[in-house]
Amino acid sequence: MATYLLRRLLLGCVTLAAITCIVYALARNMPGNPLSAQMGEDPSRKITAEDYARMQRAYGLDKSWPEGYLQWAGNLLRGDLGRSITRKQPVTTLIGERIGPTLLVSGSAFVLIWLAAVPLGLYASARSGRMDERATSLLLYALYSFPTFVAALFLQVLFAVWLRGTAWELPLFGMSDLPADASLGPRILDVARHMILPVTCQTYVSLAYDSRFIKATMEEAIRQDYVRTARAKGAGPWRVLFRHAFRNTLIPLVTLLGLSLPALIGGSIIIEQIFTWPGMGRLFFESIRERDYPTIMGLALMFSVLTLLGQLLADVLYCLVDPRVSVA
Amino acid sequence: MMQRSHGFWVEAWRRYRRRPLAMAALAFVALLILVATFAPAIAGTKPVLCRYKGQLYAPCLGYFDRRFEPAIFTKDKFRGTYPRNLAEKDPGSWAIWPLFFQDPYRSVRANEWPGRPENPAMDQGRPSWTNPFGTDQAGVDVLAKMVHGTTVALLVGFVSMGIAGTIGIIVGAIGGYFGGWVDMLTSRLTEIVMCVPTLVLILAILAIIEKPTIWHTMAIIGMTGWTGIARLTRGEFLRLKGSEYVMAARAVGAGPARIMLRHILPNALAPILVPITFGIASAILTESGLSFLGFGPPPPSASWGSILNGARSNLGMWWLVLFPGTAIFLTVLAYNLIGEGLQEATDPRLREARK
Numbered sequence: 273m274a275t276y277l278l279r280r281l282l283l284g285c286v287t288l289a290a291i292t293c294i295v296y297a298l299a300r301n302m303p304g305n306p307l308s309a310q311m312g313e314d315p316s317r318k319i320t321a322e323d324y325a326r327m328q329r330a331y332g333l334d335k336s337w338p339e340g341y342l343q344w345a346g347n348l349l350r351g352d353l354g355r356s357i358t359r360k361q362p363v364t365t366l367i368g369e370r371i372g373p374t375l376l377v378s379g380s381a382f383v384l385i386w387l388a389a390v391p392l393g394l395y396a397s398a399r400s401g402r403m404d405e406r407a408t409s410l411l412l413y414a415l416y417s418f419p420t421f422v423a424a425l426f427l428q429v430l431f432a433v434w435l436r437g438t439a440w441e442l443p444l445f446g447m448s449d450l451p452a453d454a455s456l457g458p459r460i461l462d463v464a465r466h467m468i469l470p471v472t473c474q475t476y477v478s479l480a481y482d483s484r485f486i487k488a489t490m491e492e493a494i495r496q497d498y499v500r501t502a503r504a505k506g507a508g509p510w511r512v513l514f515r516h517a518f519r520n521t522l523i524p525l526v527t528l529l530g531l532s533l534p535a536l537i538g539g540s541i542i543i544e545q546i547f548t549w550p551g552m553g554r555l556f557f558e559s560i561r562e563r564d565y566p567t568i569m570g571l572a573l574m575f576s577v578l579t580l581l582g583q584l585l586a587d588v589l590y591c592l593v594d595p596r597v598s599v600a
Numbered sequence: 601m602m603q604r605s606h607g608f609w610v611e612a613w614r615r616y617r618r619r620p621l622a623m624a625a626l627a628f629v630a631l632l633i634l635v636a637t638f639a640p641a642i643a644g645t646k647p648v649l650c651r652y653k654g655q656l657y658a659p660c661l662g663y664f665d666r667r668f669e670p671a672i673f674t675k676d677k678f679r680g681t682y683p684r685n686l687a688e689k690d691p692g693s694w695a696i697w698p699l700f701f702q703d704p705y706r707s708v709r710a711n712e713w714p715g716r717p718e719n720p721a722m723d724q725g726r727p728s729w730t731n732p733f734g735t736d737q738a739g740v741d742v743l744a745k746m747v748h749g750t751t752v753a754l755l756v757g758f759v760s761m762g763i764a765g766t767i768g769i770i771v772g773a774i775g776g777y778f779g780g781w782v783d784m785l786t787s788r789l790t791e792i793v794m795c796v797p798t799l800v801l802i803l804a805i806l807a808i809i810e811k812p813t814i815w816h817t818m819a820i821i822g823m824t825g826w827t828g829i830a831r832l833t834r835g836e837f838l839r840l841k842g843s844e845y846v847m848a849a850r851a852v853g854a855g856p857a858r859i860m861l862r863h864i865l866p867n868a869l870a871p872i873l874v875p876i877t878f879g880i881a882s883a884i885l886t887e888s889g890l891s892f893l894g895f896g897p898p899p900p901s902a903s904w905g906s907i908l909n910g911a912r913s914n915l916g917m918w919w920l921v922l923f924p925g926t927a928i929f930l931t932v933l934a935y936n937l938i939g940e941g942l943q944e945a946t947d948p949r950l951r952e953a954r955k
Contacts, residue, residue, distance in 0.1 A: 283788070290792050298804040410621075413940075417933035419885050421892050422925035425911055429918045444915075541799050542889055546912075560803050568800075576795040 277588070284580045288573070293341055295572040299565050300337035306357040306563045307333070331357050344569055353573075354566035356559075363570035366555065373447055374539035374551030377467060381474040382536055389479055393486025397494065398513055400487075409484070416480035424473045424546045431469065442468055445548040470547045474540060478532075485528060489521040496520070523593050530586030534578040608946075612870070615945040622941025625934040632931065636750040639663065643700040643744035645708065647682055650695035660698065663748065680706075683713055702731065704748040704902050707739030727919050734919035736910050742923055749902040749924075753931055756818050756887040757880035763822025764883075765829055765876050772833025773860050777841055786830070794827045798886070806895055814897035817890065821883050828875050836868035870946035877939035881932045888928050904928050 307327055328334045332343060347354060353363040392412070399405040431442040443449060443466050450462050493499065494517050502516040539553035548554070552571065559567035606614075616622055640660035641648045648660045652672070659682065662669030678685045680703075686693045701713050710718035716730060718739075725735030725742075733742035775786030805820050806812045840846060841864065849863045890896055891905025892912075904924040911920035 287788060287791050287795065290788070291795050294792070295796060295800070295804075298801070298808065302804060302807040303810075413936070414929075414933060417881070417936050418929050419888065419925075419932065421889055422908065422921070422928060425908060425915075425921045425925065429911075429915050429921055433915050433918065538797070541797075542893070545893065556797070556800060557803075560800065560807075572796065572800065575797050575800075579795045580791075 277584075280584055280587075284584070287580065288576060289345070291576045292345070292569065292573055296341040296344065296565070296569060297337055299560075299563070299568045300340060302560075302563060304563055305333050306331070306565065308563075340565075344566075348573070353570045356564050356567045358559075358562045358564045359567070363566050366567060367552070367570060367574065370550060370552045370555045371537065373549060374537065374544070374553065376463075377470050377474060377543075377549060377551065378536045378539055380467065380471050381478070382532075384471070384475045385478045385482055389482035389486060392479075392483035393490060394513060394518065396483065396487040397490035397517075398509070400491065409487070412480040412483055415476050416484065418477070420473050420477060420540070421542050421546060423476065424469070424543060427469050427472065428546075442466075444469075447550055466547075470543055470549055473543050473546075482528065486521065486525070489524045490517055493517040493520045523590060526589045526593055527586040530582045530589060533582035533585065534575055537578055538575050608870070612942075612945040616941050619941045619944070621937050625937035625941070628930065628934040629938065632750055632754055635747060636754050639748045639751060641698050643702055643704065643741075643747040644698040645680070645682060645701060645703040645712070647686075647695035647697055650682075650686060650693060652686060652693045653690050663704075681709075681712055700744065700747075702741035702744040704744040705740065707735070708741070723914055723917050725917070725919075733923040734917070736907065736917075736920060737914070742907060742919065745902045745907055746904060746924060746927055749904045749907070752814055752887070752897070752903045753884055753928075755814070756821065757884050757935065759815075759818040760822035760825065760883040760887075761876050761879045763819060764826040764879055765872075767823065768826035768829025769833050769865070769872065771826070772830035772835075773837050773865065775830070776834035776837025777856065777860055777864070779838075783834070786834070790827050790830050793824060796824075798824050799889075802886070802890065803895060806890075812897070814903070817887060817897060818883075821886050825879055825883060825886075829872060829879070832875055833868065833872055836871060837864055840864045840867055870942075874939055874943045874946070877935055877942055881935035881939070884928065884932055884935070 305328075307324065325334075332340060335343070344354065355362050356366055359366060392408070396405050396409055428444055431440065432444045435441050447466050448459065448462050449466075450459055454462075490513075496517075498520075499512060499516050502512045507516070537552070538556075539549075539551040541553035541557050543549070544551045544553040545557055555567065556571045558564075559571065635642065640646070640663035644660055644663055646659040646662055646669070647657075649656065649658050651657075655672075657670045657672070659669055659673060673682075676685070676689055682695070683697075686695055701716070702708055702719075707719045707721065708716065710716070719725065719731060719735045719741060721735065721739035722737055725731060725739065727734045731741050731743065733746065735741055736745070771786050771790065775783040775790075801824050802817075802820050806816065809816050837860075846859060846863055849859050854863070887896070888903065888905030888908070891903040892908045894909055896903050896906045896909070904927055907920055907924040908928075911917055914920075
């Protein structure tokens with residue numbers, strides 16, 4: 273196990289180096305740089321050519337991209353992710369600010385998804401083939417094909433335009449409308465009201481996918497010999513479903529959990545962009561538009577570390593849950 | 601005499617046909633192909649066929665490519681307005697018009713078609729008899745835009761998954777067949793592409809290309825969407841390379857390329873087709889998502905997602921959400937249903953269970 277882990281970690285480091293190198297090369301080769309992107313937005317900030325050259329030197333933008341990448345990687349090894357050029361803050365501080373709002377939305381969505389997906393999946397496999405199950409499954413399938421950005425727009429039209437002025441009206445954008453000095457109770461309520469639409473959007477697609485996944489693995493488990501044995505010895509239908517079949521579907525579920533790790537922390541670019549939610553996904557989108565290389569790199573590094581860790585976690589959990597699987 | 605047994609694909613088609621939803625989805629995609637092919641004859645302001653100064657022309661072909669529009673109409677200063685110009689400049693002319701007289705790229709002016717009012721602009725364009733799906737901020741008819749946008753939706757699915765399928769099958773096949781350090785390299789490559797967030801990769805590459813067109817978008821979606829296909833192909837090749845018929849082929853002296861293409865690939869194709877079909881659905885989602893965020897093809901390419909983009913700034917125009925949103929949803933649903941039907945029809949394990 274230890275050698276396996278070591279090997280996976282070493283391979284992971286090589287992969288990470290390749291990924292960051294590609295992202296850095298792409299970012300540096302996009303037209304414009306953080307300075308020109310800022311000046312393009314605001315003509316009053318025009319500066320002279322000398323100042324421009326001096327600032328380029330100060331931010332290390334005069335170097336070629338391979339040099340710049342090596343410098344970034346060297347700083348990373350010393351534990352320094354650099355400072356954002358457009359926001360004048362350390363990248364770690366920026367990520368720290370944005371991770372809370374993202375976790376708030378994706379965490380709530382995550383809890384809701386699993387609270388609903390497991391019963392739904394079990395229900396679907398228990399009633400498999402009957403009319404009510406076919407209808408539910410079709411509905412879930414339709415939901416799974418429903419694009420989030422279309423759903424987000426529909427919800428915005430519904431709650432912000434058609435229900436305007438009623439008690440059901442929900443805020444469209446941002447995280448809070450109250451000033452920062454408002455007392456805690458109303459602020460929590462306000463943030464909760466702002467959260468409803470983004471959380472709904474993030475929940476429904478995964479809910480549909482996960483409950484279908486549970487149903488599929490359950491159908492596989494139900495056909496196994498041990499389920500027939502359990503039935504033959506006289507166990508009731510629910511006992512067979514829970515104690516014998518469901519416990520054996522936990523393995524694929526664990527894998528699914530591991531693979532959803534990056535989305536949980538990384539947030540969703542499209543949903544955060546539509547609802548202007550101040551989270552990680554939006555930061556990523558903004559930093560690409562602002563050509564803010566240090567922030568792009570910091571976030572890309574975080575996303576890929578999470579993806580690799582999620583895969584590793586899934587594989588390790590897999591052989592912990594199922595002794596038949598060996599790592600080598 | 602013994603009856604010859606049916607082949608694998610005939611059997612699969614038989615099982616597929618038993619699923620009404622999957623068949624409905626197939627019919628829907630066929631309908632989309634028809635709409636895309638005949639888009640200029642369905643909605644447009646240029647005649648499908650007309651007789652002008654003693655010659656026959658088909659100006660509607662100009663919707664496919666501007667060069668196909670007959671030069672005589674440019675010379676005679678038609679400026680895109682056909683009905684009045686045809687009648688004025690050649691009283692003896694006749695024309696067959698598209699089913700629906702609205703243009704996907706510009707607003708129709710008052711009396712351009714005798715007796716027709718001007719298209720309403722800004723937030724006034726709610727659905728009406730002249731504009732069944734309403735008009736956008738610039739007064740362009742939404743139905744005409746959607747009819748012409750069908751081409752983009754279909755092409756995105758087929759072209760990008762064609763690219764992704766080719767890359768995925770080649771990388772997966774090489775890795776799975778040769779194993780060892782080759783497999784190690786291809787697996788790392790797959791992992792690297794998987795780890796970079798797709799949307800970020802696409803946005804960055806689109807920014808680097810100087811004049812991105814819809815074809816660039818398709819190519820990029822294809823080049824980032826092959827990882828799942830590669831992993832599955834690798835697994836299938838790993839499984840099949842030890843089988844007896846592969847060994848037999850090797851024994852009679854077939855080279856690796858021949859074994860991979862002629863012997864293993866046809867047997868691995870069915871499970872690989874399933875993620876490709878699902879991939880078409882997600883490619884359409886990605887393209888419309890990009891257009892929605894404002895990174896779509898530049899005008900005049902009409903994409904369903906870019907109509908949605910217009911609704912973001914003015915949510916009161918609900919018709920800009922409802923119609924294109926439903927079209928994207930139905931198309932994605934159709935491809936997902938086809939993929940599932942294909943899976944159930946070709947996967948032997950599921951087949952046994954259904955008996």
